[in-house]
Amino acid sequence: MKRLATSIFVAALHLYPASFRDEYAGEMRRVFADSLRNALGPLDAVLVCLHAIGGVLVEAPREHGDLVLNDLRYAFRTLRKARWFTATALITLALGIGTNTAIFSVVEAVLLRQLPYDHPDRLVMVWVRNPEQGFDHDLTSYPRLADWRTDSTTIEAFAAYSTATHVLTGSEYPEQVRSARVTGNFFQVMGARPLAGTAFSSGDDAFGAPRKAILSHGLWARRFGADPRIVGRAITLDGHPYTVVGVMPSSFVYPARDIDLWEPLAPDADLRAARSTFWLWTVARLKSGVTLAQAQGEMDALSRRLAAQYVGDRSLGVSLVDLQDELTATVRPALFVLEGAVLLVLLIACANVAGMLIARASEREREIALREALGAGRGRVIRQLLTEVMVLFGIGGAIGLALGAGLVRAVVRLAPPALPQLRDVHVNWTVAVYAVVVTALTALLFGAVPAIQATRRGRADLIRGGSRISGHRGAAWIRTGLLAVQVALAFVLLTGAGLLLRSFAHMQAVDLGFDPDQMVVGHVSLPPAKYDAGAKSVTFFESLTDRLRAVPGIQSAAGATSLLLSRLPVSGDFQIEGRAEAIRTPLTYDAVTPGFFRAMRIPLLRGRYFTDADGAHAERVTIVNDTTAKKYWPAGNAIGRRIRFGATSPWMRIVGVVADTKRGGIDAPVFTESYEPLRQVAPLNLWIVVRTTTNAPANAVQALEDAVRAIDPQQPVSRMGSLHALLDETIASRRLNTVLVAIFAAIALMLAAVGVYGLLSYVIAQQHHDIGIRLALGASRQDIIAATGARAMAAAGVGAAGGIMLSVAVRRVIHTLLFGVSPVDRATYAAAVLMLAGVVMAAAFVPLKRALRVDPVESLRAD
Amino acid sequence: MRSLPRATFHILVSLADRDRHGYSILLDVAERTNGALRLSPSSLYASIKRLLEDGLIEELAERPDPRQDDERRRYYRLTRFGRRVAEEEARRLARLLADARATGLLRTPSGRRP
Secondary structure (H helix, E strand, O other): OHHHHHHHHHHHHOOHHHHHHHHHHHHHHHHHHHHHHOOOOHHHHHHHHHHHHHHHHHHHHHHHHHHHHHHHHHHHHHHHHHHHHHHHHHHHHHHHHHHHHHHHHHHHHHHOOOOOOHHHHEEEEEEEEEHHHHHHEEOOHHHHHHHHHHHHHOEEEEEEEEEEEEEEOOOOOOOEEEEEEEEOOHHHHHHHOOOOOOOOOOOHHHHHHHOOEEHHHHHHHHHHOHHHHHHEEEEOOOOOOEEEEEOOOOOOOOOOOOEEEEEEOOOHHHHHOOOOOOOEEEEEEEEEOOOOHHHHHHHHHHHHHHHHHOOHHHHOOOEEEEEHHHHHHOOOOHHHHHHHHHHHHHHHHHHHHHHHHHHHHHHHHHHHHHHHHOOOOHHHHHHHHHHHHHHHHHHHHHHHHHHHHHHHHHHHHHOOOOHHHHOOOOOHHHHHHHHHHHHHHHHHHHHHHHHHHHHHHHHHHHOOOOOOOHHHHHHHHHHHHHHHHHHHHHHHHHHHHHHHHHHHHHHHOOOOOOOOOOOEEEEOOOOOOOOOOOOHHHHHHHHHHHHHOOOEEEEEEEEEOOOOOOOOOEEEOOOOOEOOEEEEEEEEEEEEEOOOOHHHOOOOOEOOOOOOOOOOOOEEEEEEEHHHHHHHHOOOOOOOOEEEEOOOOOOOEEEEEEEOOOOOOOOOOOOOEEEHHHHHOOOOEEEEEEEEOOOOOHHHHHHHHHHHHHHHOOOOEEEEEEEHHHHHHHHHHHHHHHHHHHHHHHHHHHHHHHHHHHHHHHHHHHOOHHHHHHHHOOOHHHHHHHHHHHHHHHHHHHHHHHHHHHHHOOOOHHHOOOOOOOOOOOOHHHHHHHHHHHHHHHHHHHHHHHHHOOOOHHHHOOO | OOOOOOHHHHHHHHHHHHOHHHHHHHHHHHHHHHOOOOOOHHHHHHHHHHHHHHOOEEEOOOOOOOOOHHHHHOOEEHHHHHHHHHHHHHHHHHHOOOOOOOOOOOOOOOOOOO
16 A cells, blocks of 8 residues: 555656656655655555645646746856857748748738638639630620529529729719629628628619619728718719618628629610620529539530520630639739748748757757766756757747738738738738747757757767867758758749849830820719710810810820720620621720820821711721731731621721730730720710820829819719829739749848858868868968868759759749749849859858968967 | 745754754654644755755765664755854744734733733
């Protein structure tokens, strides 16, 4: 019985730190045994046992706490003493952890976080596949939507929408608002409920149904002071009253972040019947348990049936895309590249810190051996070293997290409108912890293991006295290897940044085909109720441009229905007079004022520009771009030919051919485009373009606003600004990527430099003695440099070679982000090699100089 | 000077008249306090460790009486500093006791008020 009690007590003693146990366990066991032996009966014996074990449970954690506090104090003291080591390690850690925290937070928010709707995994975008017209993701028409709705069994419901602009009046200033016209079941399909009021229901989208609107959270707060009583009241859009039936929460921003309100889509009988008018976006909700592939299979079969039934559907297919994938498609490649870049930075940081810890461990062998010789157990010393590493990572991690939080905020501020998801990014703490742990584990592996070995080796070395070099060969080799890895990874980042920078430079240098300098633009959308499409809108736009031209400092003013073209520009099938076939390659059509081409400085290649004589009652005329002229009239005889959009529209005579422009985007191919004179189209929407004589966009913006107000005080202008700003928006995300990757590459380069510096300093410190002997034996300075620098140069060379191979291997990742540059561009690679060589040499300079200052006599005396 | 923890002071007191090993301290303390303070091995050695670290006691290199002693036991003795600290604490307590009597909180040993 007593033996059992004693062994339980001895087992409990294992709760103590080893150092305490080594010292007192035997004594305590003896005291316990004595107490038990002298117990006054069985009850007292039980009390003695409980008392003793209870004591252990109280005192053992206290001993651990004492030890940790001691170790912490010691760690802080030694880290403070090794100022350079600590500072470099902390900066390295902070950069690695900070950049990873920031970018992975972005990736998580944009790519991985689910959409804030019910069962978002069942939502799909339904695109028409239109290979004949060159659109793999095209819109659909109402009859086709109706067919899908009746025939699909795997899809629970289809919702469709298009967008519109309205003028919102009724308070001190008129405002142009963006609206999404949605089918009655839209909110049910999306799985989103209003914050206040109700969603639309299926009857709301009948033609002629009462006008209703649901406000976005933004518009509700901005225009109506977040007044909850707004539900049930009427607002005025384009002069018509709309009843507000609901307000959406701020998390609901579909189909776009700048949507101000939703209204029922109420197509008239013509649109309901127009099979070849592609105007509707479609989202659908899969039935529960149905996979995307099953639904796609059914839609394929359905498309084949429709193709057999309708001539116009002959070449059309359907492609279903997961909604989340659809929304992130444009940013995904860039985010992958950024994520890759920061992972490289993290790896480099890990290699760097590991190298530093190895060096430090071997530098401290004497200290460690001394402590052991003074009676500290090996476990005690290891525990101490681990505490030091933990303190280092704790502080480095904290700085890194602060840096990451700052970076996230910076990225959010720089976020271009094209990346709306970026605005909701917050620091992801899971990620942050992950980054800290990864770095800590790497460092423990590379840093603590050598430290432990040092405790093994240290005592013998101390006793032997000299011979410091022999024991460190291994450590030096590991460091050299780590340096090569760092150089290789830095090389990958450098080439990546170089390629992106070159792409960006190429984009800036692209000739747009028009001159965007000193241009100010704004969009005017006239309400149809007030300006029936026709004489009234033409009068408005013509008097607007006339007024603007009269303003001092404005050189020219003109207008066009679209300025920059989107992925799916307004376009249509057309016919050429005298040719039998309908041409299915879409031709864009834009109404322009006669002065548009001159104002934009788009050169005329043949024929003439529009004039005021091209009026509503004159012959219908058109101007095509060079691509169109070359494609359909390769002999160069486009002028004088006639084309028309569909059998019911009038023939238009081609009177001019203008040069191609990059309206569709710098990195997009040129569309086949056509223009018509304003007076013959009489549109309600027009982009106004103003060329100023001086570079004073603010004045021109004010003049534009004033001129519109002077004609109609109730008429707003939207999207005003310089044309350069508008163009910048289209490349903003590219610029952000480029800047970020360049920053990461700079960090990588800096860390690699730290690595080189550290390695050489270490090698030279270790070989101090050797260098002294060699100098004494008459070695020249060059010999010394060759002997000590060789290792770093070899590491850099091997690293660069590895880096080239790695860069070539991962070229596919960055491929989609490049413009006008090959992913294995030789000039970029050469520049990266030169840059790395320069940095390595610069970093090697200081330690090598130190090697040359070695005094042979002194270094020999030291031993 | 802050007062010593109770267990610590008792250990110092029990080492005042002679050097002792752990169990002997434990018995002595229990006896003097009529069993009110029973140290567990853990609290005993936690105190001993701290007293050693602070230099109030020291471990004896030789055993006081090899005949009656298990040679593995460790003996502790008060250092000069430890004795001074213990005296100081005892004086502080005595002063406190005197104060308690002066204010009438406690009766004098004879049982009369002063």
